[in-house]
Amino acid sequence: ELMAVDNNPYSLQIIINKGTLNDVYESQPVLDDKGIAGQIMQVGSTNSRVLLITDxxxxxxxxxxxxxxxxxxxxxxxxxxxxIQHVPHSTDLNEGDLLLSSGLGNVFPEGYPVAEITSIVSDEGRPFLQVKAKPIAQLDRLKYLLLLWTETDSDQSTQDVNP
Known part of the structure; x- marks a missing residue:
């Protein structure tokens, strides 16, 4: 559950009510009911700081x-x-395209909704397309969040509980 929103205007972070006592770990994926919201950045015993994807x-x-x-x-x-930066002019993109997590980087699992492309500006005077997208997660309305554990994480916690 969301406990607090960081009041720093240059940082988009929130505090949730789960921490190391709940097996929360740094870089853990955080979702709302629509899509990816962010990842755990800092973990305390009873709460954690989440870095939102729009930071x-x-x-x-x-x-x-x-x-x-x-x-x-x-x-x-x-x-x-x-x-979305560094996109060549020849890339096949359309407004309205759904962007899903790719699974690369080993933080977010593959296939979760992330954003929808809202605008594509092709200026041949620039080396790349200018592409903007809107997050699928409703980051301005967060209340309850879902934390994801990898299979190996859940296997380890099961082994720890049942020696």
């Missing part, structure tokens, strides 16, 4: 659901906007 320091490997083109989405510092 300027966050980047996430994704793929386009329609054609499997791989991209990296980055935060802009705005709760409802992501950018």
């Amino acid at each position: 300027v320091t966050h980047a996430l490997p994704v793929r386009v659901a329609r054609n499997n083109v791989r991209l990296i989405v980055s935060g802009t510092g705005s709760l409802n906007e992501l950018i």
